[in-house]
Structure formats: structure tokens, C-alpha cells
Amino acid sequence: MNKKIIYRGAEAEICLSRYLEEKAVQKRRIPKSYRIKEIDSFLISFRTKEEAKLISDARLHGVSVPIIYDVDLKEGVITMQYLEGKRIKDILNDLDEKERKRICNMMGKSIAKLHNNDIIHGDITTSNMILLDDRIHFIDFGLGSKNGEIETKGVDLHVLMEAFESTHSQHPDCFDYVLEGYKKEFSGNAGTVIKKIEDIVKRGRYR
Amino acid sequence: MISLGIEGTAHSIGIGIIQDVKGKCNVLSNNIKTYSPGKGGIHPREAANHHATYIADLISESVKKTQIDFSDIDLVSFSQGPGLGPCLRTAATAARALALALDKPIMGVNHCVAHLEIGRGTINGCKDPVLLYVSGANTQVIAFAEGKYRVFGETLDVGIGNCLDKFGRFMGMEFPCGPKIEELAKKGQKYLKLPYSIKGMDIAFSGLLTSAEQYVRKGEKLEDTCFSIQETTFAALTEVTERAIAHTEKNEVLLGGGVASNKRLRDMVKTMAQERYASFFVPSQDLCIDNGAMIAWLGFLMYNSGIRMSIEESVIDQRFRTDMVDVSWRE
Numbered sequence: 001m002n003k004k005i006i007y008r009g010a011e012a013e014i015c016l017s018r019y020l021e022e023k024a025v026q027k028r029r030i031p032k033s034y035r036i037k038e039i040d041s042f043l044i045s046f047r048t049k050e051e052a053k054l055i056s057d058a059r060l061h062g063v064s065v066p067i068i069y070d071v072d073l074k075e076g077v078i079t080m081q082y083l084e085g086k087r088i089k090d091i092l093n094d095l096d097e098k099e100r101k102r103i104c105n106m107m108g109k110s111i112a113k114l115h116n117n118d119i120i121h122g123d124i125t126t127s128n129m130i131l132l133d134d135r136i137h138f139i140d141f142g143l144g145s146k147n148g149e150i151e152t153k154g155v156d157l158h159v160l161m162e163a164f165e166s167t168h169s170q171h172p173d174c175f176d177y178v179l180e181g182y183k184k185e186f187s188g189n190a191g192t193v194i195k196k197i198e199d200i201v202k203r204g205r206y207r
Numbered sequence: 208m209i210s211l212g213i214e215g216t217a218h219s220i221g222i223g224i225i226q227d228v229k230g231k232c233n234v235l236s237n238n239i240k241t242y243s244p245g246k247g248g249i250h251p252r253e254a255a256n257h258h259a260t261y262i263a264d265l266i267s268e269s270v271k272k273t274q275i276d277f278s279d280i281d282l283v284s285f286s287q288g289p290g291l292g293p294c295l296r297t298a299a300t301a302a303r304a305l306a307l308a309l310d311k312p313i314m315g316v317n318h319c320v321a322h323l324e325i326g327r328g329t330i331n332g333c334k335d336p337v338l339l340y341v342s343g344a345n346t347q348v349i350a351f352a353e354g355k356y357r358v359f360g361e362t363l364d365v366g367i368g369n370c371l372d373k374f375g376r377f378m379g380m381e382f383p384c385g386p387k388i389e390e391l392a393k394k395g396q397k398y399l400k401l402p403y404s405i406k407g408m409d410i411a412f413s414g415l416l417t418s419a420e421q422y423v424r425k426g427e428k429l430e431d432t433c434f435s436i437q438e439t440t441f442a443a444l445t446e447v448t449e450r451a452i453a454h455t456e457k458n459e460v461l462l463g464g465g466v467a468s469n470k471r472l473r474d475m476v477k478t479m480a481q482e483r484y485a486s487f488f489v490p491s492q493d494l495c496i497d498n499g500a501m502i503a504w505l506g507f508l509m510y511n512s513g514i515r516m517s518i519e520e521s522v523i524d525q526r527f528r529t530d531m532v533d534v535s536w537r538e
Binding site: 143 | 352357449452474478479482
């Protein structure tokens, strides 16, 4: 099979592939020679399994994610649907204010849907969202987990807050728009999660 | 321009004298004196007393060693934060006294940013790195983005150096425990599974510390425990650094801070850099640890870019964040 690497992330490579008749991508976790075998194989198989489970779980609850076609734990490979859209990271800064607000609201609603079902993405950044058919698709659940705690949900959102600060700092309202959407969709008390984010910020060093 | 820098954020008091040569940093002298607590962790007031005792002589010695006169100094810089209040105040007071006595400008600088700038200033080829800054108090992954040095990942609880020291103290080792743990780890063979905690690009060590202590209580060999602590924490540090490189799309890695002396950590970060076709840099040992030269150099960069600071503005800031600094000296 022709394997063209389209993206090389920190821990995995994404190759173009085909699954039956469909255009597909393969996410392959690359062994790291800097860490010992015990840690390396544990992280690769554990994260592959967790990620596949979380992606299907998210889909089940109405959050847009790629469809999973196949999982190989030993090789650390997930074969999934190819999403022909645009990374939010690349387009967000160039949108007009109204559209940016709409996209961020949408983001917040989807995150709330994940959190309503105790799905923690673990790395919510704008590089991990793809806009396709006017829906935000979440990719890379590699650091995700299943967790019902308010703390974990707060940390999950805090990661996005930091991503905005570092990558979209010229648009400081983005995160507020996300929270706006989050509040609308979250089934519990969104106020406690937002309060938690403030706690996490204060807990951070030298704030 | 000749700049004298006073470092005093934690256990070390350092005086560095530098001169700029074609945009690079020429270190003329770099003297450090370190307070070592008899037992337990660092005591802020005792550390500050230590600094106050030695600082005046250290300044005179440094100027003498550099073979310059006090009148040759063009700028007095000091570590404005982050750090322990009493220590910062001691260094700042000395800086103010010196600047006023010499009638020369003063410049307070951010300690964390200084760790990054000294790499860029002294190493050829080091232009736009992602810094993994690992010390007792600080563990941050820092890179330049949109006009500031931004923190792309950091510890959510204790610094890696503090984590190692805490485990060492639990085992009855003396400060600093890092080098002793490194020696023991070399003899470790069995990997004991420890919590590997990464949240996004941030990292946490406290669970691992508890777990490691339990292994020792259960009778696991100290060598194996030290080996496992290093392998787990350093793998996590290397991973967050790699994530920052991927995210920022930079191709240089710089290591800094006291824990950068650990050979195993160096090897891991270097291996990671090579696999990503990125360059790997570590400043010389005396510029890696807390030192006055890096403070002097950053002070020069700021002054040279047009920043001025009055005595009234030279107030210390214990919680001086890396991303609070406007980096006017870079494009």
C-alpha cells in the first residue's frame, strides 16, 4: 500500500491510506528511542487503545470525529476516515469577529457534549480541530481519558485556554466565546467547571 | 558595553560580568556562591542571609578578576523575579546600591527568560530555540511566539529538581540530591512502573513521588527506584518538549537550568532532537545553573533595545511570569 506521510506530530505519524473503497488515514504511534522499551511499549499500546475507545464513544454521543475503520494495538495503528477539511488553527485568526464567535461557540458546545459523557479530550488545541461541512471535528484523542471529575474537565478547558493564549493571542475573546457555547450545552453546572478553570490558573506557578 | 549582573532568586548568589561583541555575549567573569541548607529544604531567610553575607565581597572579587575598574561598568542588572522574596530583595538592594554609587543605569530582568537568552547569546547556531528549563523551582517549556516568550508547558505541581530533592530527602540524602540519584540510577536495572502524568503540554510529578516512596517502603532496591524515577520523569519532560517543537514548528532545542547537568536527561533530549532533525544545544555548565552572567546579558539586551528602568521601578516580583516580558529586542 502506498504510504504518504501527511503529518508528523510529536508522537505519531499520519499517513494517507485506503480502507476498502474509502479514502483513509492511518495514525501510527512511533517508537521513541529516547525512552526505555518498558515505557515505550506501554505508552504506545495504552494510548492507541484509549484513543480508539474515546473516538467511538464521542461519535456515539453526537460529537463529530473521524470514523474508525481498524485498530492494531501491537503496531499502535488506528485506521480512520480521512477528513478533507481545514485546521481551526490555520483559519481562526483570519475570520471576521462574528464568524470567529460562531466557531468558538460551536467549539464550546462540542466540548460540553464530550464532558456530558465524561469524555476528556486531554489536548484540546486548535490544531486538533478540523472544520468540515460546517462542523468541528475533533481529532487526536491521544491524551484523552474517561473521567467524571470537575477538576479534569476544568483542566481540559484550561489546555484550550493556554492554546488560545499562545496561538491566537490577538483575539483574547475566543475563550469567552467557547465558554458561552459550553454553558449552553453542558448538562451539569457549568459555573463550577468555569470556577475550576480559575482555580487552575491561580494554582499555576507565579500567577 | 560592559554589564554586571546580580543573580539571587534562590539558593545561589551570582555575579557575572559580560561584554557584547557583535551581538554575541562574551562572558568576562561568572562567580557563584551557593547556600546549602544543613537539613531539609531551602530556608528563604537563611538563604537571603547567606547572600547578604557574601554579596559585597563577591562583587569586588568579580570586578578584580575581570581586570576592569568599577567605572568601566556601564549597566547594573539584577534578577527581578521569579523567586524567593528575601533572596530577590537582597540582590535587588545590592544592585540599587551599586547603580547609585556608580551613577549607572539599573535593569531588572526575568530570570527564566535569562536562561533562554544566554543560550542564544553564547552558542553559535542557537537562534530560535524551544527551551526546556529544568531547575529546582522551575520546569517550563518556553519558546518565542508573537512577541513574547510563551510557556508551552510547565509543571502543575513541583519543579523536577524539587521532585528529585524531595525523594532524596526522603531517603536521607543531602542537598542537592539530583547528582546522587543520577549515580544510583546508573546501577538500576529493573523498571518499576510509575505514574506518567501529562496533561496537554503540562506535566505533574507529585503522584510519581508518592509512588516511588512506596516502592522503597516495600523493599524495592534504591538503585531501581532512582532509575525508574529518572526514566519516567525525563521521558515525560522530553515528550512535552517534543510536543512544543511540533506545535511551534521550530527546529532547535535548548536545555537549561540545574537539572540540565544530568547526563541521562541530556541524552534523551538530544536523541529526541536528532530524531526530529532539530539542533540540540546546552550552554556550558556555569551558564546552565543560576548565574549572574545570564542576568547581565539579558539586562544588556533590554537596555540596548531602548528599555529604561528607574530605581522606583526596580521593585522585585516573586511571581514574575515568563510571558509578562515584552520582548522588544527580538523581531
